[in-house]
Amino acid sequence: MKDFKTERRPQESQACETSTGRPGVGASEQLDARFLESLIGYNARRAALAVISVFLEGMAPFELRPVDFSVLSLIHHNPGVTARQLCNALGLLPPNMVGIINQFEQRGLLERRPHPSDRRAQGLHLTPQGHALMNEAESTARALEEGVAHRLSPKEQGTLKSLLRKIYL
Amino acid sequence: MKDFKTERRPQESQACETSTGRPGVGASEQLDARFLESLIGYNARRAALAVISVFLEGMAPFELRPVDFSVLSLIHHNPGVTARQLCNALGLLPPNMVGIINQFEQRGLLERRPHPSDRRAQGLHLTPQGHALMNEAESTARALEEGVAHRLSPKEQGTLKSLLRKIYL
DNA sequence: TATTGTTATACTCTATAACTATA
DNA sequence: TATAGTTATAGAGTATAACAATA
Structure with missing residues (x-):
């Protein structure tokens, strides 16, 4: 529980x-x-x-931590994705993905289906409730983005994301 | 140990x-x-x-995690700083700062001195070994920075840091 | 009464080892 | 033999509660 x-x-x-760096602060x-x-x-x-x-x-009203949001968003836009693919895309380890997916299944947000070509794997699909939740959650994420970046012009926001991608790609 | x-x-x-987003991936x-x-x-x-x-x-050769480096760098440039000030500046909690400072004291990198005006507090000062280590460590940090940002021009690096500061300040 | 430093401790996050079933 | 998913568990990181000494 x-x-x-x-x-x-x-x-x-x-x-x-x-x-104004002065060397002997101490106070x-x-x-x-x-x-x-x-x-x-x-x-x-x-x-x-x-x-x-x-x-x-x-995101508290949706009971989604950042990692939860990332996982659900990827399933939302990639129906049938496997847990392994999610782990690779988000840098999570398989043992830690299990609990996340179980939680969502218990909340009725997604379901595991047999994978069409690999019986070891399972395709992950959002339920109608899951899709509805993510439509709202992604809309909220966009709104929060505006609050966080309100000191940046739209052009600056694009520049920032572009420069950040040059770091980690 | x-x-x-x-x-x-x-x-x-x-x-x-x-x-190339195509909706029915599944594979x-x-x-x-x-x-x-x-x-x-x-x-x-x-x-x-x-x-x-x-x-x-x-930073492995110096046995410094990012948080360790941040703490030592602030003491390096602010001799006599208190643990409370470090916590406020870095967003750490006092109970978690104790172990970090103890570790450095045991390694002979810093010493606690009585605070000149507040007997509850203590001023933190690097030892000569501590200063020597941080001179090397900060130099290494600069070099690592170049490796991380090698896809960015110097101007772009400045832009990136400026935009990031607009987010969190 | 409030604050500094501290101890003890709990909770979360992340990582490793080993198992099963399938490939 | 290798891989997908899973279980159990260990470790690191981060949080709260409570205390003694001092302001």
């Missing part, structure tokens, strides 16, 4: 836009984080955590 | 640059991940994981 994540707000670490105030802020990895992680925090809150 | 992370390669989930091949790839959060998390993977490997 696993109930859903209970409104955990992970202590959003405040900004720290330090610019309170802001810290000199200029070196860390010069690293792409640090900025990417901070941004990802900020977005995930918003996502976690906005 | 906690030994260091043993060469864990977290199964770098391959690209999935799908572009093998690449998946249609276009919706996920349209989300900033998804791209930021993927990029952060890719960078962290490189960072983890490149």
Whole structure:
């Protein structure tokens, strides 16, 4: 009986836009984080955590964590996909995928069907409820995206995603 | 006796640059991940994981995880900083900071000194060995950065960091 | 009363080993 | 022999509660 994540707000670490670095601080105030802020990895992680925090809150009504949303979205757009394919696409390990899929099956959001050509595998398909939920959830995700990126113009948002892809592809 | 992370390669989930979305897949091949790839959060998390993977490997000689590097870098540039300040700056919780600092103290990289104005707190200072290690480690971090961002021009790298900061600040 | 550092502990996430059934 | 799915379990990461010393 696993109930859903209970409104955990992970202590959003405040900004720290330090610019006047003086060496002998020792007291309170802001810290000199200029070196860390010069690293792409640090900025990417901070941004990802900020977005995930918003996502976690906005998706709570659907009881979907980010990983849940990713899995369901891929099944939504790739009916008949196998668990193995989902693992490869999302960087998850098979043993950890089992529970995710079981949970969705118990919630009536998807069903396992025999795979047409490989009897070891099983094709995953959303139920009508699953499709309805994901239509709403993806719409919500788009709306949350706007909230997160409201300081960026549409062009900047495209640039950001393009540059990020150049990092991980 | 906690030994260091043993060469864990977290199964770098391959690209999935799908572009020809056809609805009835059901088989093998690449998946249609276009919706996920349209989300900033998804791209930021993927990029952060890719960078962290490189960072983890490149920092192994120093036995520094990303969080360790962040903590030591802030102490390096802010001598006398308190544990509480580090927690606020990095989004860590105090109980989890204790072990990190203890580990560094046992390795002879830093020392706790009495805080000049608050006897509850303690100022954190790197030892000469700590400063020497961080000089090398930060230099290595810069080099790793180049490997991660080699598909981006210097101007693009600046743009990326600037856009990411607009997300989380 | 509030805060710093700390201990103990619980929960979540991620990883490995081993099994089954099919290929 | 290799692969898809599964089970059990171990480990790392992250969270809460409560305490002593000090503000």
